[in-house]
Each structure stands twice: as structure tokens, then as C-alpha cells.
Amino acid sequence: MSAVEQAAVPVDGQETPEPDGPAIVRLDHVTHWYGNVVAVNDITLELGPGVTGLLGPNGAGKSTILHLLSGFLSPSRGSVTIAGVSPWRHPDVFRTVGLVPERDSVYAFLTAREFVTASAKLHKLPEPKAAAERALELVEMTAAADRPIQTYSKGMRQRAKVAAALVHDPKVLLLDEPFNGMDPRQRLHMMDLLRGLGAGGRTILFSSHILEEVEKLADTVQVVVAGRLAASGDYRTIRRLMTTRPHVFKLHSTDDRALAGVLIASVAVQGVELTKDGLEVHASDHGTFTRELAKLSRAAGIGLREVIPSDESLESVFAYLVGA
Amino acid sequence: MINSTVAWITFRALFGRKRALLFVLPAIVLIVLTLALKSAHNTQSDWAALVLGRVGVGAVVPLTALLVGTSVLGSEIDDNSVMHLLATPVPRRDVIVSKVAVSALVTALFAAVPVLIAGIIAQGPHSLAIGCFLGGVLGSIVYSCVFVFISAALRHPVIYSLAYVALWEELISTLVSGAKYLSVEQWSLGLAHSISGDGDLGSHLTMTPSLVLSAIAVVLTVFYASERLSAFTVRAD
Numbered sequence: 124m125s126a127v128e129q130a131a132v133p134v135d136g137q138e139t140p141e142p143d144g145p146a147i148v149r150l151d152h153v154t155h156w157y158g159n160v161v162a163v164n165d166i167t168l169e170l171g172p173g174v175t176g177l178l179g180p181n182g183a184g185k186s187t188i189l190h191l192l193s194g195f196l197s198p199s200r201g202s203v204t205i206a207g208v209s210p211w212r213h214p215d216v217f218r219t220v221g222l223v224p225e226r227d228s229v230y231a232f233l234t235a236r237e238f239v240t241a242s243a244k245l246h247k248l249p250e251p252k253a254a255a256e257r258a259l260e261l262v263e264m265t266a267a268a269d270r271p272i273q274t275y276s277k278g279m280r281q282r283a284k285v286a287a288a289l290v291h292d293p294k295v296l297l298l299d300e301p302f303n304g305m306d307p308r309q310r311l312h313m314m315d316l317l318r319g320l321g322a323g324g325r326t327i328l329f330s331s332h333i334l335e336e337v338e339k340l341a342d343t344v345q346v347v348v349a350g351r352l353a354a355s356g357d358y359r360t361i362r363r364l365m366t367t368r369p370h371v372f373k374l375h376s377t378d379d380r381a382l383a384g385v386l387i388a389s390v391a392v393q394g395v396e397l398t399k400d401g402l403e404v405h406a407s408d409h410g411t412f413t414r415e416l417a418k419l420s421r422a423a424g425i426g427l428r429e430v431i432p433s434d435e436s437l438e439s440v441f442a443y444l445v446g447a
Numbered sequence: 448m449i450n451s452t453v454a455w456i457t458f459r460a461l462f463g464r465k466r467a468l469l470f471v472l473p474a475i476v477l478i479v480l481t482l483a484l485k486s487a488h489n490t491q492s493d494w495a496a497l498v499l500g501r502v503g504v505g506a507v508v509p510l511t512a513l514l515v516g517t518s519v520l521g522s523e524i525d526d527n528s529v530m531h532l533l534a535t536p537v538p539r540r541d542v543i544v545s546k547v548a549v550s551a552l553v554t555a556l557f558a559a560v561p562v563l564i565a566g567i568i569a570q571g572p573h574s575l576a577i578g579c580f581l582g583g584v585l586g587s588i589v590y591s592c593v594f595v596f597i598s599a600a601l602r603h604p605v606i607y608s609l610a611y612v613a614l615w616e617e618l619i620s621t622l623v624s625g626a627k628y629l630s631v632e633q634w635s636l637g638l639a640h641s642i643s644g645d646g647d648l649g650s651h652l653t654m655t656p657s658l659v660l661s662a663i664a665v666v667l668t669v670f671y672a673s674e675r676l677s678a679f680t681v682r683a684d
Contacts, residue, residue, distance in 0.1 A: 190681045193534065195530065195679065195680055195681045197680070214533070214535070214537065214538065214539065214677075215536045216536075217534055217536045218536050220534075221534075224530050224531075226530070228526040228527040228530070229528060230459070230460065230528055230531065232459055232460065232463035233456070238531075241455070241456055242535065245532070245535035245536075246535055246536065247536075284531075287531065288534070
């Protein structure tokens, strides 16, 4: 049994520490309120080894989920467990878990080497200096490790935080917006590092509001919108779901009313609405519609003045997933 | 109980801020006041007890403890850097005990030791100086426990700590007789009075109740501060 399983006490007599092996992260019908505001609403998910992306727009509840998993919030309803143990009021869970918080508050007066070595000592590692060196090498921070953290760029601070979280080689790594402030090279390196840790059997959960980051790194994706789990599973499956959503275009032409009549006859169009600024078209097939639009309008003798895809933002995709 | 890494980070944090410059101010005021009264003519015969008791133990110790005690934990909670400390398996009681130990040591250094120096300036190595110094050490420990507890339990710990010192100790405990039993200042003065035998210190308690009540306060505040830190939650943005 691992240290956390020996030390932590199961809550309510219902949690059973899991045997040694990969640490399973579970949220079971978890709800969390901040006062009257529901931050997380009835979320159930289970994560195993590999890299999972927690995707959602700002304020969706991603950080709340990570704070629930790291024991910095207690669920208002439901249960949270890591390796069978509730993290709330059980600091021993941090023998299994490494946390990289989003907020940029670190002990800025320390150097990265001091900061990571302190983290190793707090974990009571047998050789804290050696462990700190390994962690600093992992994040490519050895060259700048003797400078105070307050002199670092945001990306370097992030890497110092990741090194401190990795110093005890945790089975579970929770990262809140880890790529914030990193330049493209640092970002790629961090992605390689996390991908390697995931492939090595660790359970990695990172939050992001950038679709491309999640696409590049995550094996599975949990999409959170307005506190609810909107989609969950393999990224390609969700992506397919996204591409079948109706695409909304705003059009303006020389004769909007006539164009509406032409477009509604197309099988690629689900609906057309005449607005004061032109037309709002809901296309069921993005590719077919964009290919047909020019042909149909030219055939009808209508000139297109403006074609704007109006739901290409991530928020629009999430809004669709919530409704799906 | 005391985690040396937590204590080391706390020391570094404490003296890495400009606020640390304030720690020395109350002590400077005490020493300057003592030197001024010592060199002045026609001062009252009990001036030393008044300065060491009212100003030293009654004002310099609580003010210094307030500045230090609310810095060792409250500042880290305010800026959330405490999360890096709490994202480790260190028992929360050890975090609190380490913070209190650093606060008590620094307060004793910047407040109780200056009280001893002021006492020696006033009367030489007299029992009044020793008594007020030990009373100051007791105050450094208990005030640190109280202010660390307030930092763990409440937002805006400086305001609540100031309210305790200014309203409770300086106003209510002088007007309501029973309140002296819940005054750290009175416990400190009780010890100082018992050791020095100087009746001009304004103490209302003897040594035994002072020490017993101090011990109870230390145990209770450390226990509840540890409980509060165990249930530390991240505030919503």
C-alpha cells in the first residue's frame, strides 16, 4: 500500500483505499456552491492514467473541480476521491497528488532551487536536493534556478511551480491552466513532459480554455460549461460531435429576401432567419453549405456582400454541447 | 511539531517584505522614551514601572506581535501563496506551531528584548526589568498564538487583531473587571508583577492565574487555528 492509503482515513466508512497501482480520480455527483452561486453542478467523472484535458470557457468551473480534487474545497453534495480517499481534510493525499495552482502567487523571494528543494523537504523526501535537481531538469529550469522567482517571466514561474509539484513524483498531477504565460517553445516542451508522464502511468488532469492545447495534448477531454459536464471522452469523438453541429452564418447580399428563398431549398440548410442586418443561416453541413452558397447566389443573380461565420468561438461550441 | 522548512520559509517571507521595517519602530519609541525620561528632571518616582508596564508590555509587545503575527500566516493566505505550503502532506498543526514559533521568537526579539534594554537603562539589572522582560516573552508567545489564530480564522486579520488590542484590552478590560481574565496584557503584567514585586505595574492578576490562563489560551488557539487551516478553502474569484 502507498503512504497515502496507509495514512488517510476513509470518510463516512464508505471509501475503500485502492490497491497499489494507478491512482483513480473520481467525482461522483459532485455539486459545489459559492453562496448562492452553483459553481459545479452534479458532475460525475472518473479518470485513470493518461492525460485528460479539462476544457471550458473562463468561469465554467474548471478551477473549482481542481480545487475539489486537491482538497481546497469540500463538495456541497456528492463525493470526491483520489485512490479511494477523500482529499478534503486529508493532507496525506498530497503524497499521491501534485498540484500546480493557476494563481501566480509563489514565494517570490525564494530562488526556484530553494522553492523546489523546500517542496521536497516538505514531502520528507530522503534526498531533497537531488529530487529538486531532477525536477528542475525536467522543466528545463536548471540554468535560471538560482535567480529569485520574482525576476522570472510568467512562463518561468509556471515551470518552477510545475517542478515543485513534480518533485515527489506524484501518481496524480493536477494543473490549472499550466500553459498560461509560456512561450511556444516552453509550451511544446511542457506538452512533451506531460505526455510522457501520462504515458508512464500517471493520471494527469489539466485545465485549459484553449481548444488547440487540449487537442494537442489530451487523450481524453472533459468539457465543462456553466458548471456542468457538457461532454466527456475521447477527443476525436467530441470533435465529430462538434462538426455535426449546425453552423450559424450571418449573410448580407443585394437581395436578402430572395437569397433566403434560394437557401432554404438547399439540403445543407436547416433554417434561415431574416434579420434587420441581413440573414442568419443555420447550416447542417458546413462544407456543403460553403461550397453551394456561391453557386446558388450566382445562379439566382444575387450578389453576396458579406458572409460571417458567427459561431466559430469556443463558447459557441460549448453552448452547442450543453444543448446537445 | 515545529517543521524547520515551514519555519525557514516563514522567516524568509517575514523579512522579505518592507513591512519588516515596521517591527523595529515600537521598540525604538520605547528606548527613546526611556532615555528621555531618564535624562529628564522631576519625573515621577514610578516612571520606570509605568514605561515598562504600560508602554513596554502593554503597547510595544502587542503592537509588534500584531505586525508579526498577522504577517506570518495572514499575508500568505491573502495572496494564496499558502497553497504551495498546504499542497504538501505536512500536518496543519505543524504549520501553525511553526508559524507561532517564528512569530513568538521575532516578537520577543523586537519587543521583549527592548523592554529588557529599556529596564536596564531605567534602573539597571533590577527585578523590574527582568519581570517585565519575562512578562514580555509570555505576551510574545500568547499574542502570537491569538493573532495566528485570527489570521487562520478570519479575513482581514489586522483589523480584528487591532480591535482585540485597542477595544478589548485597552478599553473593555479596564472598564469591566471580569474582562481582565481574558486579557493577554493582564497575564503578561501579572507575571511581571509577580517576579518584580512592583505594585506600580497596574496588574490585576497573580502569577498562577496568569500562567494557567496563558497556557489554556495557547492550547485553544493553536488547536482551533490548526482546525481552521485544515479546512482552508480557496476563495472564489
